[in-house]
Amino acid sequence: MGGIVVVRDGFGPEVLLVHGGAGPRTTWGALASLADRWTLALVHRRGYPPSPPPRVRQDFEVDAQDLAPLLAAGPHVVAHSYGALGALTAAAAAPGRVRSLTLIEPPLTHLVPGDREVARLARIGDAVLAQGMEADPAELREFLRLAGAPVGDGPLPESVVAGVRRAQGSRPASEARPPLDMVRGAGIPVLVASGGHASAHERICDALADALGGERAVYRGAGHFVAAAPGFAERLESFLLADARG
Incomplete structure (x- = not known):
């Protein structure tokens, strides 16, 4: 490789x-x-x-x-x-x-285990890695904010979109x-x-x-x-x- x-x-x-x-x-x-x-x-x-x-x-x-x-x-x-x-x-x-x-x-x-907020982080994180820009829009923005991306209420910056697309298909962190x-x-x-x-x-x-x-x-x-x-x-x-x- x-x-x-x-x-x-x-x-x-x-x-x-x-x-x-x-x-x-x-x-x-x-x-x-x-x-x-x-x-x-x-x-x-x-x-x-x-x-x-x-x-x-x-x-x-x-x-x-x-x-x-x-x-x-x-x-x-x-x-x-x-x-x-x-x-x-x-x-x-x-x-x-x-x-x-x-x-x-x-x-x-x-x-x-058993923590609702941690479980939600795992779920939406895996969803964004699997679905990329096709993930639920609200959950996508929630995850991006947790991940430190510069996300406001308007369209996502091009750099953020590029990062989401690059990460799409990654092995889920939950594994x-x-x-x-x-x-x-x-x-x-x-x-x-x-x-x-x-x-x-x-x-x-x-x-x-x-x-x-x-x-x-x-x-x-x-x-x-x-x-x-x-x-x-x-x-x-x-x-x-x-x-x-x-």
């Missing part, structure tokens, strides 16, 4: 940045100042140029396969949304190669079952972060931090794109440095 592209910038220990549905620059732009002290390795998942398109569909298992050789250098891994599914899967397969793991609002809805016990058992330092904008995401992140024995952080002000929230870059660097000192 050909390898994915990783664009590196900066100096120092490597921080592997794995984006979700939005591209790497949109997701990680607010962390650019860290390049003064860290090597920021921006992964471009399949379907996001200059990486090749997926052979069949976006799939977190394929993401994990693509990420596996990138763990050989022992990077810190920071992953967002759908991208965190592949990152967790790759980390669980080779936990000794991951220096630390930061997970931002991953859609691991199975961690909170992801990364072996969290492998990550926790390896003692990987973990930070789980959310944006305080949706109770479903908060409950998922609470459950994930508990399952992994990780730190938990909430940074408001940027919705789903938590990396852009005030104070997040500083907290992330503090977390990375704590591991380096350890």
Whole structure:
């Protein structure tokens, strides 16, 4: 299938940045100042140029396969949304190669069984991935807002429509079952972060931090794109440095 592209910038220990549905620059732009002290390795998942398109569909298992050789250098891994599914899967397969793991609002809805809001997030998320622009209009807008897209009351921006079409046919996030016990058992330092904008995401992140024995952080002000929230870059660097000192 050909390898994915990783664009590196900066100096120092490597921080592997794995984006979700939005591209790497949109997701990680607010962390650019860290390049003064860290090597920021921006992964471009399949379907996001200059990486090749997926052979069949976006799939977190394929993401994990693509990420596996990138763990050989022992990077810190920071992953967002759908991208965190592949990152967790790759980390669980080779936990000794991951220096630390930061997970931002991953859609691991199975961690909170019986919760109506989490179940709704899973349902509408799967529907949008399956049906794209043909999904129920109200549910499509609801999901896009939860996903941080710039959605108002008028027509959807062309960039948002393009993102929906790119994601259509992706493997449903609800199918992801990364072996969290492998990550926790390896003692990987973990930070789980959310944006305080949706109770479903908060409950998922609470459950994930508990399952992994990780730190938990909430940074408001940027919705789903938590990396852009005030104070997040500083907290992330503090977390990375704590591991380096350890």
